[in-house]
Amino acid sequence: MSVFSALLARDLRLALRQSADSLTVVAFFAIATVLFPFGVGPEANILARISGGVLWVTALLAALLSLDRVFTVDYEDGTLDQLVLSGAPLPLVVIAKVLAHWLTTGLALIIVSPLLAITLHLPMEGYAPLLLALFLGTPTVSLIGAVGAALVLGTRRGGVLLALLVLPLYIPVLIFGTAAVESAVTGISSDGPLLVLGGLAVLALTLCPWATSAALRQAVE
Amino acid sequence: MHRFANPTQFMRIANAIFPWAAGLAVVLFVFGLPIALITSPADYQQGDTVRILYLHVPAAIMAELIYYAMAAGSAAFLIWRHPMANLVAKASAPMGAMFTALCLICGMLWGEPMWGTFWVWDARLTSTLIMFFFYLGYLALGDAFEDPERGDRASAILALVGVVNVPIIKFSVNWWNTLHQPASLSLTKSNMTGDMLLPLFLMLGAYSFFYLAVLIIRVRSELLAAKIRNARMSQIAGHEAAQPAE
Numbered sequence: 382m383s384v385f386s387a388l389l390a391r392d393l394r395l396a397l398r399q400s401a402d403s404l405t406v407v408a409f410f411a412i413a414t415v416l417f418p419f420g421v422g423p424e425a426n427i428l429a430r431i432s433g434g435v436l437w438v439t440a441l442l443a444a445l446l447s448l449d450r451v452f453t454v455d456y457e458d459g460t461l462d463q464l465v466l467s468g469a470p471l472p473l474v475v476i477a478k479v480l481a482h483w484l485t486t487g488l489a490l491i492i493v494s495p496l497l498a499i500t501l502h503l504p505m506e507g508y509a510p511l512l513l514a515l516f517l518g519t520p521t522v523s524l525i526g527a528v529g530a531a532l533v534l535g536t537r538r539g540g541v542l543l544a545l546l547v548l549p550l551y552i553p554v555l556i557f558g559t560a561a562v563e564s565a566v567t568g569i570s571s572d573g574p575l576l577v578l579g580g581l582a583v584l585a586l587t588l589c590p591w592a593t594s595a596a597l598r599q600a601v602e
Numbered sequence: 603m604h605r606f607a608n609p610t611q612f613m614r615i616a617n618a619i620f621p622w623a624a625g626l627a628v629v630l631f632v633f634g635l636p637i638a639l640i641t642s643p644a645d646y647q648q649g650d651t652v653r654i655l656y657l658h659v660p661a662a663i664m665a666e667l668i669y670y671a672m673a674a675g676s677a678a679f680l681i682w683r684h685p686m687a688n689l690v691a692k693a694s695a696p697m698g699a700m701f702t703a704l705c706l707i708c709g710m711l712w713g714e715p716m717w718g719t720f721w722v723w724d725a726r727l728t729s730t731l732i733m734f735f736f737y738l739g740y741l742a743l744g745d746a747f748e749d750p751e752r753g754d755r756a757s758a759i760l761a762l763v764g765v766v767n768v769p770i771i772k773f774s775v776n777w778w779n780t781l782h783q784p785a786s787l788s789l790t791k792s793n794m795t796g797d798m799l800l801p802l803f804l805m806l807g808a809y810s811f812f813y814l815a816v817l818i819i820r821v822r823s824e825l826l827a828a829k830i831r832n833a834r835m836s837q838i839a840g841h842e843a844a845q846p847a848e
Contacts, residue, residue: 528763532756536746545742546760549735550767553774560781581770592763595680599755 384469385477392481402450403485407493410443414497425502432501433511433562434555439497440490440515441522441551445544447486448526451478452597456534462601471597472590479520479527479590487519507562510571514561517578518554524582524589525550531596553581609825612686616818623818627811634804642801651715655798658708660806661701662726664813665733666768668698672740673765676758686821688754691761692744693820697813699737705730725779729772736764 396403417435421427455461464474494515495508503511529547533539561574606612638656645652675691678684709727710720721727740757747753 528759532743532760533746535748535752536743537748538746542739542742542746545735546739549732549739549771550763552732553767553770556774556778560778584770588766592759596756596759599752599759 384467385473388464388474388477389481392478393484396481396485402447403489406443406447406486407489409446410439410490410493411497413439413442415500417501429502429504429566432498432503433507433566434559435501436494436497436503436511437514437518437555437558437562440494440519441548441555443490444486444519444522444526445547447482448530448543448547449540451482451527451530452534452600453530453539456600461534461597465597465601471594475527475531475590475593475597476586479523479593482527483520483523487515487523490519491515503562504566506568507566510561510565510575513575514558514571514578517575517582518558521554521578521582521585522551524585524593525554527593528589528596531593531600534597534600554578557581606686607682607684609686613822613825616821620815620818623811624815627808627815630804630808630811634801634808638801638805643797648716651712652798654708654712656801656805658705658712659802660809661705661708662730663806664809665698665702665705665730668694668701668813669733669736669761669768670765672698673761676761679758680755680762688758689821689824690817691758692754693817693824694813695737695740695744697816697820699734699741701809701813702730702734702737706734723779725772725776728779729775732771732775733768736768740764 414435417431417439418428421431452461455464465471491512494511498508498511526547529543529550532546533543536542557574557577561571561578564574565571606615634656639653642653642656644650672691672694675687675694678687679691706727709730713722713724713727714720740760743760744753744757747756
């Protein structure tokens with residue numbers, strides 16, 4: 382457990398010292414969302430109709446852009462080899478790194494999402510489900526993303542490749558995340574989609590660290 | 603199973619199977635295609651467009667089966683370092699992508715007369731499209747590394763991650779589809795009569811044997827390529843060893 386907390390503290394400290402990285406991700410989230418009114422027109426009813434989906438898609442893309450941070454630096458400077466060789470359970474190491482990633486990006490995205498929702502005229506009933514859905518869904522996004530980030534270590538054209546690997550895997554999160562917001566807006570209970578998002582998060586937490594560890598092992602060999 | 607880890611053993615059996623697979627594929631295509639496209643009865647509702655089914659449905663089945671074959675091969679490769687399983691998985695991927703593309707194209711051409719549009723976000727079309735992206739990701743990751751061996755292991759892990767996600771994505775897409783679209787858009791599957799099942803099975807057989815035959819060709823050429831690579835390497839090594847002596 383000490384490895385876990387030490388690694389978490391280290392990653393958080395590194396992220397705080399280079400807080401521009403997290404801010405850039407948030408800024409990307411904002412600008413990508415702001416593009417939509419220009420694309421589909423500023424009519425409030427159209428924007429309100431698509432707001433849940435737009436916020437989810439842009440949040441996924443923002444999270445995707447931040448993924449290469451999770452392992453790349455450690456891979457390049459050899460820290461990753463040390464972590465693999467240290468004898469600490471690798472899935473635990475992965476969970477610590479993913480948690481640090483989520484705290485510095487997922488959480489940041491959740492915090493600014495209501496502001497962006499205002500610009501898209503999201504109906505009042507949609508805010509609570511949006512926040513809850515992001516809260517339950519973004520950990521899954523970080524966990525699945527870590528698998529992809531570990532797989533593309535050492536490739537040419539890592540970034541574009543990462544998108545191709547990871548985005549299809551994000552579709553279930555996107556479907557239920559958007560559904561949670563939409564059902565609340567149309568007056569149906571959003572419990573169902575939220576519960577599925579929670580289930581996906583538990584499943585991802587159970588399986589993704591193992592897959593990520595396997596990918597890291599073959600990357601540092 | 604480990605007996606087949608030896609390429610020579612594997613190829614001995616594969617070479618014995620090959621003429622049968624290739625022959626059966628040709629025979630089934632020769633008999634199946636005319637039955638499917640000409641002599642089978644036209645549907646009373648869909649008319650002749652129903653014939654697309656005989657190309658479309660077997661392609662969809664192959665697309666999925668090949669993905670599972672790929673995942674099984676990748677698992678065997680990761681668990682037992684079974685080199686031939688990896689070659690089978692790698693050789694299957696482009697075929698699977700091809701069948702998925704065929705399925706999508708046939709589906710679009712079928713959708714135009716049936717639904718009045720080339721594309722609807724039907725649950726099955728959508729999951730097949732996502733499967734196509736899985737294949738593309740697998741192929742892209744496989745050759746993104748300088749060191750081909752790393753590509754092998756990375757893409758094997760990806761294949762397993764994908765196969766876990768296939769049922770999850772199917773479930774989500776089905777759920778999403780029923781949420782957004784009335785069920786009337788999906789094709790109502792009538793009970794198929796025997797004269798429809800025959801061409802369907804003939805075409806499925808033709809596709810399967812075609813896959814098997816091409817798989818053997820691909821594995822064989824991979825092995826030959828590796829042999830040539832090794833021969834070149836030892837030639838270069840031999841030169842370098844010989845030079846100081848001169």
